[in-house]
Amino acid sequence: MPQHLTSKGNRRRKQIMDYAAQEFARNGYHQTSVSDIVNGLGVGKGVFYWYFESKDMLLREVLAEAQRDLRRVQRQAIADEPDPLHRIAVAIQASFAWLASNLHLFLLMEQAKVDEQFASLVRQGEETAIADALPHVKAGMDAGLIRRDDPVVIAYAILGVTSSLARLMIVERGEDPHKVAATAIAFCLSGITAKKVLPAPVSTCRK
Amino acid sequence: MPQHLTSKGNRRRKQIMDYAAQEFARNGYHQTSVSDIVNGLGVGKGVFYWYFESKDMLLREVLAEAQRDLRRVQRQAIADEPDPLHRIAVAIQASFAWLASNLHLFLLMEQAKVDEQFASLVRQGEETAIADALPHVKAGMDAGLIRRDDPVVIAYAILGVTSSLARLMIVERGEDPHKVAATAIAFCLSGITAKKVLPAPVSTCRK
Amino acid sequence: MPQHLTSKGNRRRKQIMDYAAQEFARNGYHQTSVSDIVNGLGVGKGVFYWYFESKDMLLREVLAEAQRDLRRVQRQAIADEPDPLHRIAVAIQASFAWLASNLHLFLLMEQAKVDEQFASLVRQGEETAIADALPHVKAGMDAGLIRRDDPVVIAYAILGVTSSLARLMIVERGEDPHKVAATAIAFCLSGITAKKVLPAPVSTCRK
């Protein structure tokens, strides 16, 4: 809880965050004890509580920084893309690139998302991502490029495909991020482009 | 650990599984203690260990049963659907219906999926679901209805959209499952259908 | 706690005592639960408490019976031995024979001897054994066959050699009980005989 950190202090702090993020991702937040972290770093237990208020707060900071970083990358990617569909494509592309080199943070976010204690924090980040994407989806609809539907749902569906393929392909199969990104983009874009709308085969029409 | 349960015992066992599933879903597995469960049920602690080997095994049984049940529902839904695309559609539909009435089990699965201890169990279930879906995806490709791509990736993308929309729409917004299912189906089908060839597999069924 | 047992009831009771004695000897009294016993016998838990007041009382009965039995064997052995030294010898012999065919009871006694809860019970048995032996030791001294020393200490030393060799030889080495008995007798008799006077108390008995 010190107000100002020396540069050495800043390095220590970063070191703890990085190591903790790795361990949380590997073993799970609840299964990783503060002792595991300080022992793994070879420092005393006091160090931890010098830099972080609690284990809970440490994870919050890790998550917040990860979300900040991912958002920055996405914004950079779409910065000078005028076409709405293209923007979505490069955003997906950029997301995959970031995930591929920050796998542990991706895993950590997925863990936090289903943990009552941290869910709202992650959800806030997602809401921000959705809010970021919304203008482009709407612009696409206005331009007749994207099928008219609830833009929020569309945005969530894209998010779902992205994270699902990210987890399933990258984490479990070790496939090439570029290839998976390409498939995701193809799936999403053809899933949203304005074409005939398929009516849902609701079960009530069979019985 | 008893070999054979009386009918009263069977009821108790089921009661514990149901209550524990609810609590696990609500508070998280790690945050819910065995004491929470038995106190919530108003029984002694020994009761828990009369029926279950451990807290870990209880969750495994809950998950296994949930997966069995979901699979059963999906299989019933596609039982007499001849058309591949339609099969996928009704399977998605059935999944949403099941999820809507078993929200806690869905949340529990999502938790378990990111928990090292249980991930493999859930993943096995997913592999089964993918394996179940694969023949239909392949059939769709052979019939020229589905774009040629890695069928496994296609199947995973569908899974991702489904669970993502399930979570985001149902859990967080309380929207109508039928509507969300419809959007999911629209998104997925147009995401996978062969370009230029857009059959309306369900056109005969209009409300 | 029933007053009178049917013959079937008596068999059950004996069966439980035997099985429990084996398990107690094998795993230790504290490490063997009542459940282990009833499960091992394939009966319900109520059976145990029908026949025995408690786990504690069960062990007490097992021990008491074992001591009764051992004492009976010893008394029979010395019944018609007139010579004091020979009496001691045949008593040791008889003890080894009994121990060899009741290893588990020997182990159980050794356990109980160092367990605060049961030590006094076992000790009582030992006191009885010592008291039984004392007249012969004294007679031996009076006859000038045994060195004058505290007869109680002599008796305890014999007891110590016996149980020590019983444990170390039989339990851990699987040696022939007769041989070990022979060594024990040789050791004890020459350990107590009056110096310079070394009668061969069994010289009339040669194979």
Place this chain on the structure above:
Amino acid sequence: MPQHLTSKGNRRRKQIMDYAAQEFARNGYHQTSVSDIVNGLGVGKGVFYWYFESKDMLLREVLAEAQRDLRRVQRQAIADEPDPLHRIAVAIQASFAWLASNLHLFLLMEQAKVDEQFASLVRQGEETAIADALPHVKAGMDAGLIRRDDPVVIAYAILGVTSSLARLMIVERGEDPHKVAATAIAFCLSGITAKKVLPAPVSTCRK
């Protein structure tokens, strides 16, 4: 589990070992809970697990140290005794002296000896003691001072007399260790010295 202890830490650790050894000896290992120990010392429960991996490991350390200490005393005693019989005598003497001032450790060893969980540990110590004694017994035989017999059995018999008299005399009667030691030495030495071998009165020669 800490790597290096401060001097304060070392004192604490020793304190816990001493107190636990006393309590284990008095109440029994299984009857003494970790809570009993820390409450008795007036410290928090965590202290115990800061210094010891588990209750089991604590006892192992206590036993190992006791055995080390006893062995050291015995070796010192015989260090400059040239005569084999004399060596055995002073070793017995030294053992009684050590036991008299470490009664609780002696009781603890006897408990551990009959406890499946720790028996092998104690037995190892006994094997070492036997191995230590063996050369002297053999030397005595070679010098014609000790009756020819299995030297291992002889050694065990001495061990048996020693521990038996130690327990029965010291623990239960509060007699003078020197006197008991004298009796034990007399018993053992005359029990092993080379004299006429007494044939065993085998029971088969009576029937």
Place this chain on the structure above:
DNA sequence: AATGAATGAGCATTCATTCAT
């Protein structure tokens, strides 16, 4: 006589956090 179910105090162990140095 016998069963399966239930009780609940008790146990070994963990761990986030605090503190003296």
Place this chain on the structure above:
DNA sequence: TATGAATGAATGCTCATTCAT
């Protein structure tokens, strides 16, 4: 800044015993 020591509530689990049937 940093350390090792200490705290104590909480956890998963056991088990002797009781009870309704």
